Amino acid sequence: MGGSVDNVLHCQIAGVRVDHYSQPQIIHSVITALVQERVRVLSTVNPEFIVAAGRHAQFAQVLNRSDWSVIDGVGIHWALRFLRRMRIRPRWKTPLVWLQTLGVFAFQSVFYPHLIGERVTGSDLLPALLRALPANTPIFVLGGKISATETLQHVLQKNYPLLSWVGVEYGPSMIRVTQQGIEYDAAEDAGLCEQIEKSGACIIIVGFGQIKQEMWIDAHREKFPKARVFMGVGGSLDFVSRSSRRSPPIVAQRGFEWLWRLIVEPRRWKRIVTATIVFPLMMLWVALSESNQDDRR
Numbered sequence: 001m002g003g004s005v006d007n008v009l010h011c012q013i014a015g016v017r018v019d020h021y022s023q024p025q026i027i028h029s030v031i032t033a034l035v036q037e038r039v040r041v042l043s044t045v046n047p048e049f050i051v052a053a054g055r056h057a058q059f060a061q062v063l064n065r066s067d068w069s070v071i072d073g074v075g076i077h078w079a080l081r082f083l084r085r086m087r088i089r090p091r092w093k094t095p096l097v098w099l100q101t102l103g104v105f106a107f108q109s110v111f112y113p114h115l116i117g118e119r120v121t122g123s124d125l126l127p128a129l130l131r132a133l134p135a136n137t138p139i140f141v142l143g144g145k146i147s148a149t150e151t152l153q154h155v156l157q158k159n160y161p162l163l164s165w166v167g168v169e170y171g172p173s174m175i176r177v178t179q180q181g182i183e184y185d186a187a188e189d190a191g192l193c194e195q196i197e198k199s200g201a202c203i204i205i206v207g208f209g210q211i212k213q214e215m216w217i218d219a220h221r222e223k224f225p226k227a228r229v230f231m232g233v234g235g236s237l238d239f240v241s242r243s244s245r246r247s248p249p250i251v252a253q254r255g256f257e258w259l260w261r262l263i264v265e266p267r268r269w270k271r272i273v274t275a276t277i278v279f280p281l282m283m284l285w286v287a288l289s290e291s292n293q294d295d296r297r
Helices: 023-033 047-055 057-065 074-086 091-111 122-132 146-159 186-199 212-220 236-240 257-264 266-296
Strands: 002-005 008-013 016-019 040-045 068-071 138-143 164-169 175-178 181-184 203-207 229-232
Touching: 008 074, 016 047, 016 057, 023 040, 023 068, 023 122, 023 229, 040 047, 040 057, 040 212, 047 057, 047 074, 047 266, 057 212, 074 091, 074 266, 091 266, 122 146, 122 229, 122 236, 138 146, 138 186, 146 164, 146 236, 164 186, 175 212, 181 186, 181 212, 203 212, 203 236, 212 229, 257 266
Parallel strands: 016 068, 040 068, 040 229, 138 164, 138 203, 203 229
Antiparallel strands: 002 008, 008 016, 175 181
């Protein structure tokens, strides 16, 4: 199920590694990596990542190549709790344990959120890291909404003036995920890569949206000699530019951002269904499958 290295617990969910970093721990790790020789990749893993990895073997491999796979999403904590309990329960109890852990976890989320486990969300990590980075750290930013690129650059320079913003770009105009990997315009990407390399960026922040950004990072992680850290931050750039609204803290602390998103951005309903319905059912199937394998041994 998991092991501990350097006081950080590493676990597996459906073949995908997740790391129990706290926010201060991961910030310290990123800052330390800036003065080391090799490049590192940070991914913020949520339930949608696990579902996507189950459908897309290459994406699962990409996630497992990340150097830091921090927990972003209360569903990950629930899944770890459920799968851990199933390891000491008989198979016939699987549906009962599944229902029980769902109910207890939902109750704790509402009334005792401190018991559900610490998350490192991209939306919280990004501003905290930017405040902690050494002055003049060169950073290149890719992604966000194309209509908000100029606003994003202005906000970053205004809020974090001690950092060196060597590039803020929307990124490839067309990028999509296929079973073979990702597709984008090669000429456009080559121009972008040349721009990043010339910038001397040490940190490259990528907000193309989940899966796309992780696949792009994996394909480019060795292309820039001066880069030390890649970060996939999802929609966090839209929160920085204020082109999207974050949920109130009382909602976020209880893991109900999905409900907030459903209200303010109903077009995201498919993603919300994946995180709140498909993912729990997938974990039930994983537990039953593991029980069947244990029986055959």
